[in-house]
Amino acid sequence: MAKKKEASEEKQHVAVVNKKSLSFLEKYINNPSPTGFEWEGQKLWLDYIKPYVDETFVDNYGTAVAVINPTASYKVVIEAHADEISWFVNYITSDGLIYVIRNGGSDHQIAPSKRVLIHTENGTVPAVFGWPAIHTRHGGEKEETPQLKNIFLDCGCTTKEEVEALGVHVGCVITYEDQFTVLNDRYYVGRALDNRAGGFMIAEVARLLHENKKKLDFGLYIVNAVQEEIGLRGAEMIAHRIKPNVAIITDVTHDTTTPMINKITQGDLACGKGPVVSYAPAVQVNLNKLLVETAQKNNIPFQRQASSRSTGTDTDAFAYSNEGVVSALISLPLRYMHTTVEMIHKEDVDNVISLIYHALLAIKKDQDFRYIK
Numbered sequence: 001m002a003k004k005k006e007a008s009e010e011k012q013h014v015a016v017v018n019k020k021s022l023s024f025l026e027k028y029i030n031n032p033s034p035t036g037f038e039w040e041g042q043k044l045w046l047d048y049i050k051p052y053v054d055e056t057f058v059d060n061y062g063t064a065v066a067v068i069n070p071t072a073s074y075k076v077v078i079e080a081h082a083d084e085i086s087w088f089v090n091y092i093t094s095d096g097l098i099y100v101i102r103n104g105g106s107d108h109q110i111a112p113s114k115r116v117l118i119h120t121e122n123g124t125v126p127a128v129f130g131w132p133a134i135h136t137r138h139g140g141e142k143e144e145t146p147q148l149k150n151i152f153l154d155c156g157c158t159t160k161e162e163v164e165a166l167g168v169h170v171g172c173v174i175t176y177e178d179q180f181t182v183l184n185d186r187y188y189v190g191r192a193l194d195n196r197a198g199g200f201m202i203a204e205v206a207r208l209l210h211e212n213k214k215k216l217d218f219g220l221y222i223v224n225a226v227q228e229e230i231g232l233r234g235a236e237m238i239a240h241r242i243k244p245n246v247a248i249i250t251d252v253t254h255d256t257t258t259p260m261i262n263k264i265t266q267g268d269l270a271c272g273k274g275p276v277v278s279y280a281p282a283v284q285v286n287l288n289k290l291l292v293e294t295a296q297k298n299n300i301p302f303q304r305q306a307s308s309r310s311t312g313t314d315t316d317a318f319a320y321s322n323e324g325v326v327s328a329l330i331s332l333p334l335r336y337m338h339t340t341v342e343m344i345h346k347e348d349v350d351n352v353i354s355l356i357y358h359a360l361l362a363i364k365k366d367q368d369f370r371y372i373k
Contacts, residue, residue, distance in 0.1 A: 016204065016350040024048050025180070025200045029190040032117065032175040034086030035104045038062045038226045041082055041196065045224050049203045052210035053222065059241060063234045064224045066206060072219035074366050077247040078205060078356055079235065079314055080198025081228030084191065085338055087174040089118065089153075092164070096157035098127070101148070103173060104229030107338050111151045114340065115177040118155065120167035126177070127155035178340035186346060187271070187335075193342040197332055197349065198250040199224045204353045205360070217365040218245075228314055235314035239321035246287065246326045246363065247318040248356060252344070253278075253305060253331035267305050269333050271345040274301030275352045276331035280311045282319035286369040287328040294359045300351050305331065326369040330355055 033041030042064040053066040085104035112131035117124040157163045180190035202222050225234035253276050256266045295302040310316050319327035335343040
């Protein structure tokens with residue numbers, strides 16, 4: 001009986017996110033931060049994290065960094081990326097309709113009937129992705145599917161001049177209007193959880209270190225990077241500036257339990273089953289081992305993922321910078337990536353935060369992770 005009780009206690013979930021931090025998460029997710037235009041979201045993030053750190057700074061392209069123990073010579077980074085997929089205005093027709101191009105990995109198939117905001121120097125202009133009614137799409141021909149060449153925005157104008165009078169021009173960035181919500185008291189749902197959920201989680205690590213009065217004997221750089229969605233560019237820039245010894249990256253990965261996903265190629269991963277540790281050339285073996293042992297020691301459930309040649313995350317940018325930085329990846333399982341209804345499990349969020357927090361406490365000053373010395 002004693003063993004059964006002990007086992008059940010090990011599985012008991014400990015909530016980490018509190019009401020104040022959840023309020024920040026909702027505000028942070030609802031705020032648009034498209035690739036290359038992340039500054040409003042970065043301001044929110046910096047305002048939230050400042051009470052828990054010693055100093056902050058922002059680089060030339062908008063990557064925000066919060067630092068604990070800034071004078072320490074041994075530097076550890078925990079990192080996420082702040083940007084979300086979006087669109088650019090590419091062409092305005094004489095009839096006042098707007099054609100777009102991608103800013104990041106935007107999915108053309110989900111666009112029709114979506115509400116959007118066009119960001120101008122004078123504020124936001126509401127618009128919709130129009131689509132012909134089903135009644136008009138018959139006629140014996142093969143039905144046309146949404147493609148980049150045929151999706152368009154309608155902002156209620158009938159001429160190009162009307163559109164331009166609203167402040168809309170080629171190059172204006174466009175974001176979806178969908179808002180944060182909670183499903184079944186179990187899932188957080190919204191756009192841009194890829195990867196502002198990561199920015200939220202690393203900020204929560206800073207909060208826990210501060211509230212629990214934990215002293216680190218190394219410098220901790222909490223990095224919210226820009227421009228991941230178009231090639232890991234923000235991480236590349238900030239890695240060269242900080243020159244860290246160690247980097248723990250957090251990003252999202254696919255929940256593969258929903259329809260139309262092949263587990264043979266994508267792996268077997270699920271929301272609610274814990275953080276995901278990755279295996280890839282960029283993931284340093286001994287740091288990854290520390291993450292696994294930390295999860296086991298602290299009864300944190302976790303999953304494993306093989307990432308082949310590259311992780312496709314900022315891990316790659318950090319690992320291959322500065323003559324090689326000891327790097328590893330902790331991923332958050334997510335359903336419906338790059339849509340407006342991305343879903344993450346509340347317990348996974350808590351457990352990613354806990355894993356990063358305990359991993360930092362396990363890292364020693366000047367720790368040498370090399371396996372050949």
